[in-house]
Amino acid sequence: MFLLALRRTLELDPAYADGFYERPPVKGLTAFATIYAGWGTSEPFFRNEDFRPLGSRSTEEHVADFWEPFFLRCDANNLLSQLWTWNAGDISANSTYGGHLEAALGAIKARTIIVPIDNDRYFPPVDAHDAIPHIPQGKVSVVASSWGHMALMNPGDIPAIDAPLRELLAG
Structure with missing residues (x-):
C-alpha cells in the first residue's frame, strides 16, 4: 500500500x-x-x-x-x-523457484545476518524473523532506533548497526 x-x-x-x-x-x-x-x-x-x-x-x-x-x-x-x-523484487519469481520464497531463501549458502531496525516501517523485524528460519546459516540482529529506515543517517546508530556486521565478517 x-x-x-x-x-x-x-x-x-x-x-x-x-x-x-x-x-x-x-x-x-x-x-x-x-x-x-x-x-x-x-x-x-x-x-x-x-x-x-x-x-x-x-x-x-x-x-x-x-x-x-x-x-x-x-x-x-x-x-x-x-x-x-x-x-x-522477489528472489523466488523465476523458473528455478517458481514463486516458492522459502526454497529461494534456502538456496542462500553464505553466512547471513539480517540487521533490521526495530522501527523500520519498510522492512520491519517481523519480516526478517519470518525469512531467517529458511536461510541455512542465517541470523537476525535487531537494532533499536527511532530513526527507522533512515538509521544509517544517524551517527549515533552506526555502532549498533556495525556490531553484528563485524561479528559476521569476523566469523
Whole structure:
C-alpha cells in the first residue's frame, strides 16, 4: 500500500501528464516527500522530536527542510521506476523457484545476518524473523532506533548497526 500511495501521488498530479511532463510535477513530488517522511523514520522519531538536531523546530519544518528538497530534485519517472523495482523484487519469481520464497531463501549458502531496525516501517523485524528460519546459516540482529529506515543517517546508530556486521565478517 505504501508503494501504491507513492505512485498515486505522482500519477494524480495533473502536471505529471502520464509521464510526459514538460515541468516536474511539484505537487506530486511534495506529497511523495511527505508520505516518505512518515515511513522513512518512525512515530517515535516525530513524537520525541528527534528531528531537532537536524535544525527543524517542528514536524512540518522537518518535512520541508529535509524531505522535500531531496525529492523535489528527483525525476518523477525515475522514482516510479524505483517503486516498480521495489515492488517486483522477489528472489523466488523465476523458473528455478517458481514463486516458492522459502526454497529461494534456502538456496542462500553464505553466512547471513539480517540487521533490521526495530522501527523500520519498510522492512520491519517481523519480516526478517519470518525469512531467517529458511536461510541455512542465517541470523537476525535487531537494532533499536527511532530513526527507522533512515538509521544509517544517524551517527549515533552506526555502532549498533556495525556490531553484528563485524561479528559476521569476523566469523
